[in-house]
Amino acid sequence: MAELEGAKESISFYVNGGKVVVESPDSETTLLYFLRTQLRLTDTKLGCGEGGCGACTVMLSWYQEGVVTHTAVNACLAPLCSVDGMAVTTLEGIGSSRDLLHPVQERIAIARAHGSQCGFCTPGFVMSMYTLLRNSHAPSEKQIEGAFEGNLCRCTGYRPILEGFKTFSQTGCCGGATKCCMDVKSSDGIKTIKGPSILFDASKFRPLDPTQEPTFPPALRTEPLIPLAIKGPRVSWYRPLTLDQLLVLRARFPQSKLVIGNTEIGVEVKFKGAFYDTLISCSQVPELNKMAVTDEGLTVGASVTLTRLEEQLKHLVESLPENKTRTFSALLEMLRWFAGQQIRNVSTVTGVIVMDPSFFTGYKKTSIKPGEILLSILIPFTKEYEFVLSYKQARRN
Ligand code: FES
Ligand code: FES
Structure with missing residues (x-):
């Protein structure tokens, strides 16, 4: 493509371990739409569509400079083109082959901790927690609370979700590994108050075994990224890999929109009637990172x-x-x-x-x-x- 030498017009990525190639994708398609309608992976939900509820949370993983990074993102705002060269993990991609459940799912969704009622938010909570555990096998309670800042639940009041997930914390509390916050000190030592505050018996939970998690696709460690030049029906998507390429594109398309996470542009386009015919993704330009x-x-x-x-x-x-x-x-x-x-x-x-x-x-x-x-x-x-x-x-x- 003249504006971006050596660019490809297709994208490829992995979803739950399987390779997906899309020839000439529509630059306006979101990852969520593609997962639900093309791959029929409907565990990932569409709630607000604007990054506010977390129902669409998936885990994105990529390899850079010897390190695999896992991060939770809102699939409703992530452009499909932005996941080229990455691995996407959805709720369908986690769990054991024995009963299909991951300990994260078991502790919230099977009502062990009563953390799921209507269940609409549950996939998003599970994927946020799962991503946190992929990055830290023993997160602190603060990290667990932080991981859910982008997940909303209208049914549970959050307590059972948090208490169920805090059992993964090594600092322990409310069913955790060490002691419960309802423990009281008495003159003869620590005594546990039992009563309505006890939501579950944590000893029945299956332990988390990080060695059983799916491996990052080996091919993504060796395949070099290639610039993208995707001409959609209405919108073109470019992904330069160097600052020079970015400046050439910017000079060629002075009115283009530069996009990284699509959290502003995505909402403007979806809900405010904005339209940009040329998007340039800057996420892979080293100088900007x-x-x-x-x-x-x-x-x-x-x-x-x-x-x-x-x-x-x-x-x-x-x-x-x-x-x-x-x-x-x-x-x-x-x-x-x-x-x-x-x-x-x-x-x-x-x-x-x-x-x-x-x-x-x-x-x-x-x-x-x-x-x-x-x-x-x-x-x-x-x-x-x-x-x-x-x-x-x-x-x-
Ligand atoms: S659907 Fe609400 S954040 Fe994506
Ligand atoms: S269980 Fe209904 S929204 Fe969370």
């Missing part, structure tokens, strides 16, 4: 996801003097209130945090001219007597 600590502060590439940024900010807040990191702490506080885990896993600092008023000219308006790109932003260190506080104000009553 870098973070660097300099004398001035932290430089954050435009494609760095909010989850990666959060991890880096936490590390800097813990390791640097407090007076240098007050902006970082303020940003961490804001990230707590920004969307759910699945959204933060794919959305970027560029799309949502722009701090210079000469750059941010109004709601959803920036001073970027057609043909230009934002390479990175600098989050400066604070000075000794500089203080930063952050508040969130919603644009609705």
Whole structure:
């Protein structure tokens, strides 16, 4: 393809271990639509369709620089083209061959912990928990709660879901591995209060065996990524792999939209009548994925996801003097209130945090001219007597 040398016009990826190739895909198709209508994998649900409920959560896995990364995403917003070269795991892809259930499913869905009522949210909760366990075999209770920030349940009130899943935590509580929060200390030692607070008998749960999880497709470790140039019926999707390729495309299509997680553009297109005929995915451009600590502060590439940024900010807040990191702490506080885990896993600092008023000219308006790109932003260190506080104000009553 002239605009992007060596680009391919098809995509390939793995779903639950099986390879899927789509010739000339429609660039407007979402991963959720494809899973449900083309592959008939209907365990992944469509709730809100805008990244707000988590019913469509799936796990995406990819290989980069010797590391396999697993992340939970909202399939309702993920463009199908964006999963080229990745592995997708849905609820149908987990569980044992003996009874088809994974311990995560058993503990919530078989009412061992009474965490499923109508069941519509259950696949999303299961996939969020499953992804967390793929990344950490012994998560803390805080990590477990954090993993569900993007999952809504209208039936259960969350307590049975959380208590069931907290049994995976090594810190233990309410059925956990060590002791229950209803234990009370008496003069003769620790005594357990039994009563209506006991939702289940955790000793009946099957243990989690991480060695039994499906392996990451070996082919994805060796197959190199290839640039994409997909001409859909209405929308073209490009995926450059270098900064030069991105700049050439941007010059060729100055009005194009740059897309990373599709969390803003996807909602605009679906619900606000927006239409963009040329989308350029920047997620694989190395220069845009870098973070660097300099004398001035932290430089954050435009494609760095909010989850990666959060991890880096936490590390800097813990390791640097407090007076240098007050902006970082303020940003961490804001990230707590920004969307759910699945959204933060794919959305970027560029799309949502722009701090210079000469750059941010109004709601959803920036001073970027057609043909230009934002390479990175600098989050400066604070000075000794500089203080930063952050508040969130919603644009609705
Ligand atoms: S369907 Fe609600 S987040 Fe995707
Ligand atoms: S069980 Fe009904 S929405 Fe969660």
